[in-house]
Amino acid sequence: xEPDLFTAAAEDRxxxxxxSSPLAVxxxxxxxxxxxxxxxxxxxxxxxxRLVGDGDGGPAGASSVILWGPPGIGKTTLxxxxxxxxxKRFVELSAITAGVKEVRAVIDGARRAxxxxxxxxxxxxxxxxRFSKAQQDSLLPAVENRWVTLIAATTENPxxxxxxxxxxxxxxxxxxxxxxxxLKGLLARALTEERGLGGAVTLPEDAEAHLxxxxxxxxxxALTALEAAAGAAIAKKEAEITLRTVEETVxxxxxxxxxxxxxxxxxxxxxxxxIRGSDVDAALHYLARMIEAGEDPRFIARRLMISASEDIxxxxxxxxxxxxxxxxxxxxxGFPEAALTLSHATIALAxxxxxNAATTAIGAALADVRGGLAGPVPAHLRDGHYKGAAKLGHxxxxxxxxxxxxxxxxxxxxxxxxHGRRYYEPTRHGxxxxxxxxxxxxxxxxxxxxxx
Numbered sequence: 001x002e003p004d005l006f007t008a009a010a011e012d013r014x015x016x017x018x019x020s021s022p023l024a025v026x027x028x029x030x031x032x033x034x035x036x037x038x039x040x041x042x043x044x045x046x047x048x049x050r051l052v053g054d055g056d057g058g059p060a061g062a063s064s065v066i067l068w069g070p071p072g073i074g075k076t077t078l079x080x081x082x083x084x085x086x087x088k089r090f091v092e093l094s095a096i097t098a099g100v101k102e103v104r105a106v107i108d109g110a111r112r113a114x115x116x117x118x119x120x121x122x123x124x125x126x127x128x129x130r131f132s133k134a135q136q137d138s139l140l141p142a143v144e145n146r147w148v149t150l151i152a153a154t155t156e157n158p159x160x161x162x163x164x165x166x167x168x169x170x171x172x173x174x175x176x177x178x179x180x181x182x183l184k185g186l187l188a189r190a191l192t193e194e195r196g197l198g199g200a201v202t203l204p205e206d207a208e209a210h211l212x213x214x215x216x217x218x219x220x221x222a223l224t225a226l227e228a229a230a231g232a233a234i235a236k237k238e239a240e241i242t243l244r245t246v247e248e249t250v251x252x253x254x255x256x257x258x259x260x261x262x263x264x265x266x267x268x269x270x271x272x273x274x275i276r277g278s279d280v281d282a283a284l285h286y287l288a289r290m291i292e293a294g295e296d297p298r299f300i301a302r303r304l305m306i307s308a309s310e311d312i313x314x315x316x317x318x319x320x321x322x323x324x325x326x327x328x329x330x331x332x333x334g335f336p337e338a339a340l341t342l343s344h345a346t347i348a349l350a351x352x353x354x355x356n357a358a359t360t361a362i363g364a365a366l367a368d369v370r371g372g373l374a375g376p377v378p379a380h381l382r383d384g385h386y387k388g389a390a391k392l393g394h395x396x397x398x399x400x401x402x403x404x405x406x407x408x409x410x411x412x413x414x415x416x417x418x419h420g421r422r423y424y425e426p427t428r429h430g431x432x433x434x435x436x437x438x439x440x441x442x443x444x445x446x447x448x449x450x451x452x
Contacts, residue, residue, distance in 0.1 A: 023227035024220045026195045027186070029081055035074060036219065037182040038175055047171055051082060064143045064150040064166065066128070066158050069175030070298070071334045072218030075153035076124060078175075082151060083122035089113060090122050091148075095130040100138045107142045114147070121148045128152035129161035136163045143169055155331060177217045177296070186219055187211065187226055197226075201233050207243045213294030214250050216335060225250050267293075271346075272303055276311045280350035287346050297338045301327035304345050315355035315430035322348050353430025361424040368418055375415030410448035 029035045032042055032049065041048045051065065065082075067075040076092065083090035091106050103125075110121035128136065142148045143166065150170075154161055158172060190196035191203055203211070203226070211229070215222035226241075228249040233241045271286035290300055301323070308323040326345035330338040384395025399409035412419060422443075426436040 022224065023190060023196060024223040027190050027193075027223055028077055030084060032081055032085065035077065035081065036186045037073065037178040038078075040176065041173055048078070048082075048173060051171065064170040065152070066162060066167070066170045066172045067151065067153045067175055068155075068158050068172065070155055070177055070217070070331070072220050073175050073178050074219060075175060076126065077219075078173075079122060079124035079151040079153070082149070083124075086120075086122070086149070088120045088122045088149060090124065092124045092126070095125060095127045095135075098125075100135055103135070103138055107147055110142070110148045123148040123150050125150065125152045127154065129154045129156040129158075133163055136166055140165055140169075178219055179217075180212050183212055183215055183217070183219060183222050184208065187222060190223055190226055197230050201230050201239060201241050203241050204243075207241050207246045210243055210246050211250075213292075214246075216294040217296060268299075268303055271300075272307050272311075275304075275307050275346065275350045276354065278350055278354065280347055283346050283350045284343065287342060291335070291339050291342070297330045297335055297342060298327070300342055301330045301345075304342070304349060307349055310359050311354050311356055312349060312352045313355045313358035313432065314435050315427065315432040316352040317431055319349055319352050353432075355427045355429050355432045357424060357426050357432065364423045368421065373417045373421075375417035377415060378412055380411065381413065406445060408442055408445040410446060413446070 035042060040046070043049075065079075067078060069075060079092075080090055082088075089110075091110075093102055093106065103123075106121070106123055110123070113119050113121055123142075125131075125139075139150060143150050152162070152166075152170075158167060162170075187203065187208065191201070192199050207229070211222060211225050214225050225246070229241045229246045232245050232249045233239075236245070238245070267286050267289050271283055271290065274280075274283035274286060287300065291297075305320065305323040305327055308319040312319040323345050326341050329341045333341070379393045380396060380398040382392075382394035384390065384398075390396065397411075399411050401407050401409045403409075414421070424439060426432045426439055428436055
């Protein structure tokens with residue numbers, strides 16, 4: 001069975017018996033006005049509004065759309081709404097499981113649909129960044145000839161993950177993470193609307209707060225957790241979803257931690273200070289608290305990257321690459337697997353030798369610049385590649401370091417105002433001991449001391 005026929009059959013089953021579908025599917029927005037979050041994309045006159053003709057079935061303004069944003073914020077939903085608003089068939093493929101063969105089958109089906117009964121097709125391709133260049137190339141004829149309206153979703157920067165010909169033919173829309181207020185509105189609708197839970201149960205504030213922590217900004221996760229908790233409450237013949245019921249159904253204890261309050265900053269601060277103090281166990285404890293509280297994993301990863309430069313620096317040159325790799329991995333995989341990556345990075349940073357020399361170096365340099373110690377760039381270092389530079393004395397007398405034994409020429413680089421000032425004072429901790437020797441040797445050579 002072709003993918004487009006399978007999708008159509010699935011939609012028919014949903015329309016005939018909506019109650020058989022998961023809550024997250026039943027609560028899928030039917031119009032742009034029902035979409036939660038993404039206010040910057042939904043205001044009147046926005047590209048997305050113009051794309052669907054403001055819901056009047058008007059012609060789409062682009063043959064390809066790329067939706068860029070983190071998981072669980074509504075990329076699939078937006079594609080579905082566009083198909084409904086423009087009265088087009090909706091076909092969904094994932095780049096994880098589909099290949100060129102499946103894409104061609106959908107395109108062939110779309111061409112037959114246009115010729116047979118005049119209905120165009122929206123092809124939603126999830127995780128397009130997983131497609132190779134050749135696989136993405138296979139989409140170009142369909143996009144250029146408008147056989148399908150391609151809506152592609154990616155969690156990675158499309159300027160690096162999507163081929164230029166496809167990107168240049170696409171409307172790029174950047175989606176923002178959903179806020180707790182966005183999810184509160186979604187939960188409230190799911191509780192009261194007939195296609196949702198129809199007012200069968202209520203959700204007190206403490207249980208709602210825990211659901212929001214569990215969701216971590218993911219609408220699908222929030223609705224799935226709500227459905228499980230509501231089912232348990234109804235089975236116990238309770239009119240209210242208690243915190244205990246939520247804990248039991250999502251198999252997670254409520255952590256006393258407010259992502260928007262003091263504890264958010266206190267726990268994050270304690271994590272970084274534990275890493276700085278080389279207490280790996282305390283660092284893992286605070287990491288676990290942040291994970292259990294539903295903290296955004298990208299926030300944690302950013303803090304680890306800062307820690308790698310602020311507190312470790314060149315004492316372990318591998319610390320920053322580890323932290324950056326962790327941040328990239330977290331953006332790609334999300335929770336729950338991201339907990340493993342964050343643990344990996346936290347342990348590595350906590351046990352690394354420590355140095356704040358890079359931190360104090362830039363602090364001292366910034367203090368001088370802000371205090372007015374700047375001065376003109378020495379004439380021999382100025383750009384000499386334009387006509388008339390020689391007459392101004394620019395680049396005259398510059399010594400090319402590669403022409404000098406040892407690779408360091410005895411010449412002045414700093415402006416006169418700060419010549420001789422030392423900002424970087426390396427420690428003898430870990431790998432920075434090597435840099436301590438190198439910097440002294442380099443400074444001596446710059447002064448013309450050939451004995452170093």
